[in-house]
Amino acid sequence: MASNRCKRLAAHAGIIMLIVIAVLAAGCRDRGGDSGGMAEDVRPQPSASADEGEKSAENVEEERALEDEGSEARGEPYRIEAEGLAIPWSIDFHGDDIYMSEREGRVITVRKGTLVREELQLAKPVHHDGEGGLLGFLLAPDFAESRQAYAYHTYREQGQAKNRIVLLLHEEGGWQEKRALLEDIPGSLYHNGGRLAFGPDGMLYATTGDAAEKSLAQDKSSLAGKILRMLPDGGIPEDNPIADSYVYTYGHRNPQGMAWTAEGVMYSTEHGPSGSVGGHDEINLIVAGSNYGWPMLIGEQSQEGMISPVYHTGMETIAPSGMLIDAEGRLLIAGLRGEAIYRYSPDTDTMEKLHEGEGRIRDVRLKDDRLYFITNNKDGRGFPAPEDDRLISITWP
Numbered sequence: 001m002a003s004n005r006c007k008r009l010a011a012h013a014g015i016i017m018l019i020v021i022a023v024l025a026a027g028c029r030d031r032g033g034d035s036g037g038m039a040e041d042v043r044p045q046p047s048a049s050a051d052e053g054e055k056s057a058e059n060v061e062e063e064r065a066l067e068d069e070g071s072e073a074r075g076e077p078y079r080i081e082a083e084g085l086a087i088p089w090s091i092d093f094h095g096d097d098i099y100m101s102e103r104e105g106r107v108i109t110v111r112k113g114t115l116v117r118e119e120l121q122l123a124k125p126v127h128h129d130g131e132g133g134l135l136g137f138l139l140a141p142d143f144a145e146s147r148q149a150y151a152y153h154t155y156r157e158q159g160q161a162k163n164r165i166v167l168l169l170h171e172e173g174g175w176q177e178k179r180a181l182l183e184d185i186p187g188s189l190y191h192n193g194g195r196l197a198f199g200p201d202g203m204l205y206a207t208t209g210d211a212a213e214k215s216l217a218q219d220k221s222s223l224a225g226k227i228l229r230m231l232p233d234g235g236i237p238e239d240n241p242i243a244d245s246y247v248y249t250y251g252h253r254n255p256q257g258m259a260w261t262a263e264g265v266m267y268s269t270e271h272g273p274s275g276s277v278g279g280h281d282e283i284n285l286i287v288a289g290s291n292y293g294w295p296m297l298i299g300e301q302s303q304e305g306m307i308s309p310v311y312h313t314g315m316e317t318i319a320p321s322g323m324l325i326d327a328e329g330r331l332l333i334a335g336l337r338g339e340a341i342y343r344y345s346p347d348t349d350t351m352e353k354l355h356e357g358e359g360r361i362r363d364v365r366l367k368d369d370r371l372y373f374i375t376n377n378k379d380g381r382g383f384p385a386p387e388d389d390r391l392i393s394i395t396w397p
Helices: 002-011 013-025 057-074 214-218
Strands: 078-083 088-094 097-102 106-111 114-121 134-139 148-157 160-171 174-186 196-198 204-207 226-230 247-250 255-260 266-270 282-286 320-325 331-335 340-345 350-356 361-367 370-375 390-395
Touching: 078 097, 078 106, 088 361, 088 370, 097 134, 106 134, 134 196, 148 174, 148 196, 174 226, 204 255, 255 331, 266 320, 266 331, 340 361
Parallel strands: 088 134, 114 174, 255 320, 320 361
Antiparallel strands: 078 390, 088 097, 097 106, 106 114, 134 148, 148 160, 160 174, 196 204, 204 226, 226 247, 255 266, 266 282, 320 331, 331 340, 331 361, 340 350, 361 370, 370 390
16 A cells, blocks of 8 residues: 555655645635536546536546545555455455455455455346446345345346346355346436345345436336335335335435444435536435435425435535444445545534545445445546555544
8 A cells, every 4th residue: 555655646746746835825725526517427438527526537646645645644544455346336244254246247255355256147147337237235144154145236128227136145156146036126327226235124125216217216116216125035024114015215316325323213325416406415314105205306395295305415416325324323425426435423414524535435334443445436437546446444433
């Protein structure tokens, strides 16, 4: 890590000096590029247009170098756990082993500093296009004995993009599909959701996007634009809010994060609208059977029978993805467009940046007093450095 920092600092020393001088002259202005523009909608070749708040590749490298310099000055313990990853999407742990999904359709294991990349053998291959691909990945609670895991991935059938949730078995040489738990979840180039998590009730939850068809989020017979809840074997729980349905909540645009407090309170993160409105990314307090208003509501708008977010970002776009809740009940959120890890405190209704300078952040996890996170600078919107994408950990708190 030290050598990488030195190389970056040396390569940009002259530019950094100019930046420092400019900042002093301007009275330490805030960083630009964190507000306005589109949420996480794919652009094959990201532009650096000022009106969309994008950064140039040079600015990204300068910011990373400055962040590294600041980290060393603070003596912040910082460790690169793995690098050269290909758009990782989810993080999970088994003991000291770290597991990650890669959107192109592979599962990575990092064991004692060694990276092993394994293919998935699926009945319906991963379709990696736009925001789709191998997304959520979650080890079974009894993984040590069963060697099973759950995956959420995009596939293509009869010319249409769809998503499915499958049970995997890890055997010698890779991961094999054991059986499909749920298929025909509407998919698209955009808005596939994809997060998997076990709730404190032992149920498997999944987020789905509206598949770029807004009306599906309000259609309770559709699996799009929802948070789904199922038994670990794929069955429908008898106490789901809609009889004989996986639908737990509806009216979502593109939720990508879920977590629970120690008291069992559930939160979710969700991408706000694109275009001229922009921003309005959401944190929602999840209540079974509730309607979260998309596409009728954004921001603080309200309507009878619909639930507004507990927090939204206004015109700023951070494109929130994976999240966790710490022991104090605070939400730690991975920001893609925001290029930072954010912390939301429900008690004070405040959002703050905790860590930045790495580019786009897709997922966050806490383990053994360390905060782990993965970058997504190769996802088509970032400006990847030679070592991207990376799994990084820092001391927490």
